[in-house]
Amino acid sequence: MKSFAFAKAWAKESALPLWSGVGFDMARGLFHERLDFDRNPIALPATRLMVQARQIATFSRATLAGWHRGSETVLAACLANVERLYHRADGHPGWVFSIDPNGKPASRVRDLYAHAFIVYALAWSYRLTGDPHSIRxxxxxxxxxxxxxxxxxxxxxxxxxxxxxxxxxxxxxHLLEAVLALYEATGRERDLVRAGALVELATSRFIDAESGALLEDFTPDWKPLEPRGYNRVEPGHQFEWYWLFGEYRRLGGSVPEEVTDRLLDFGLDHGIDQESGLIVDAVTESGSILNPSFRSWPHAEGVKAFVTAAKGGQEGAAQMADHLLASLVTFCPDMLDGGWIDRFDADGAPAVDDMPASTLYHVMGALFEAELLAGSERLG
Known part of the structure; x- marks a missing residue:
C-alpha cells in the first residue's frame, strides 16, 4: 500500500508521541481535548467523557499493535481517573457527559454516544491489561x-x-462498534446478540430502501426526519457502516450483500467531490450536496471500508483505499508534526484553528485496518 509506510511512520514517530505527551495532562491524569496549531493545550471549561474514552481505546490498540510503548501504567491510571470522575459522579446511574476543571460534573446529561465509547474503551483496555474489572x-x-x-x-x-x-x-x-469490540474481547454470545439487534435496527430503520443510503436523523418512531430528498446523509457514515457490517460478518453475523454493496456504491457515487477527490461532509438521499466542506474523519472511514472490500476481493477497492489514505494524509501537514487540520471549506481553505484530540481515533483506526493489507500483492 503506497501511502501506508509513510502514514505508519508519521503515526509512530509524530502523532502518538504528540498526543500522549503534550496531549496528556499529567496533573489531572486525563487527556487534553484540543491543541492549538503551535501544539499547546487549549484550556476549556469542560472535558468530555467521549474524548477520554477514545484516547484510552486508541492508545490501548496502539500498544497492543506494538506502535506505542510505555503507556500501560498511564492508561490504567487514566481509566481509573475517568471512572472516578465520570461514573455515577452525581450519585445516579450512568456516566456524566463532562467535568469542569475542578473535576466536578459540568454536564450531568447521560449521552448514548459517550456511553458507547466508554464501553469501547473498556473492551480495548481489557485486551491490553486483562483486568476483569473492565468487563464488569x-x-x-x-x-x-x-x-x-x-x-x-x-x-x-x-x-x-x-x-x-x-x-x-x-x-x-458506535454502540455497535463497542459491543463488537466487547464480543471480540470476551467471546460471550450475549454480546454478539446485542450487536445483532443493532444491525437489525440499522437495516430495518436507518437505511432508505429506495436509494440504499443510510440516513442520519429520525422522528421518535424512526421515520425519516425530513421529506424525501431533504434528509441528511453523511458519506463518511456510509463507509463506516460498511466496515462495521463487515466486522459483524467477520465475527459470525450475517448482513445481506445487497445492503452493504448499495451503501458503498452510494458513498462512491454521491460522496466524492470529482474535482478534489475528497469526501464531502453531507449530501441528501437523492445525492444533492448539503455540506460541500471536507473533514478528515470520512477519509479514515473510507480507508476502512475499502480495505474491507479489498479483503473480499472487490476489484479496485485496494487502490481506492490507498487513494483515500493519501487524501487523509493531506489533512496532517508536516508543519503540525503529528497534528491535523480537521476540516477544510469547499474552496480547500482550513475551516478550523485548532486540533481536536478525538480525530486520533479515526486516523489510527484507518491505519490499523490498512496494516491488514499492507504488503499484499492486491495492493500493488
Missing part, C-alpha cells in the same frame, strides 16, 4: 444504557434528560 464495568454500563436511555420503537434515546425528540443513527453505530 462495561456490563454495568450496558445495563445503565438499557435503564437510563430506554426508548420505544427500538434502539435508545440519544440523551437523558433531553428535550430534543430527534433520534440519530450515529450513537447507535
Amino acid at each position: 464495568l462495561a456490563d454495568e454500563t450496558l445495563a445503565e444504557i438499557d435503564m437510563v436511555l430506554a426508548a420505544s420503537h427500538g434502539g435508545h434515546l440519544d440523551a437523558a434528560p433531553s428535550d430534543d425528540p430527534t433520534r440519530r443513527q450515529n450513537p447507535h453505530m
Whole structure:
C-alpha cells in the first residue's frame, strides 16, 4: 500500500508521541481535548467523557499493535481517573457527559454516544491489561444504557434528560462498534446478540430502501426526519457502516450483500467531490450536496471500508483505499508534526484553528485496518 509506510511512520514517530505527551495532562491524569496549531493545550471549561474514552481505546490498540510503548501504567491510571470522575459522579446511574476543571460534573446529561465509547474503551483496555474489572464495568454500563436511555420503537434515546425528540443513527453505530469490540474481547454470545439487534435496527430503520443510503436523523418512531430528498446523509457514515457490517460478518453475523454493496456504491457515487477527490461532509438521499466542506474523519472511514472490500476481493477497492489514505494524509501537514487540520471549506481553505484530540481515533483506526493489507500483492 503506497501511502501506508509513510502514514505508519508519521503515526509512530509524530502523532502518538504528540498526543500522549503534550496531549496528556499529567496533573489531572486525563487527556487534553484540543491543541492549538503551535501544539499547546487549549484550556476549556469542560472535558468530555467521549474524548477520554477514545484516547484510552486508541492508545490501548496502539500498544497492543506494538506502535506505542510505555503507556500501560498511564492508561490504567487514566481509566481509573475517568471512572472516578465520570461514573455515577452525581450519585445516579450512568456516566456524566463532562467535568469542569475542578473535576466536578459540568454536564450531568447521560449521552448514548459517550456511553458507547466508554464501553469501547473498556473492551480495548481489557485486551491490553486483562483486568476483569473492565468487563464488569462495561456490563454495568450496558445495563445503565438499557435503564437510563430506554426508548420505544427500538434502539435508545440519544440523551437523558433531553428535550430534543430527534433520534440519530450515529450513537447507535458506535454502540455497535463497542459491543463488537466487547464480543471480540470476551467471546460471550450475549454480546454478539446485542450487536445483532443493532444491525437489525440499522437495516430495518436507518437505511432508505429506495436509494440504499443510510440516513442520519429520525422522528421518535424512526421515520425519516425530513421529506424525501431533504434528509441528511453523511458519506463518511456510509463507509463506516460498511466496515462495521463487515466486522459483524467477520465475527459470525450475517448482513445481506445487497445492503452493504448499495451503501458503498452510494458513498462512491454521491460522496466524492470529482474535482478534489475528497469526501464531502453531507449530501441528501437523492445525492444533492448539503455540506460541500471536507473533514478528515470520512477519509479514515473510507480507508476502512475499502480495505474491507479489498479483503473480499472487490476489484479496485485496494487502490481506492490507498487513494483515500493519501487524501487523509493531506489533512496532517508536516508543519503540525503529528497534528491535523480537521476540516477544510469547499474552496480547500482550513475551516478550523485548532486540533481536536478525538480525530486520533479515526486516523489510527484507518491505519490499523490498512496494516491488514499492507504488503499484499492486491495492493500493488
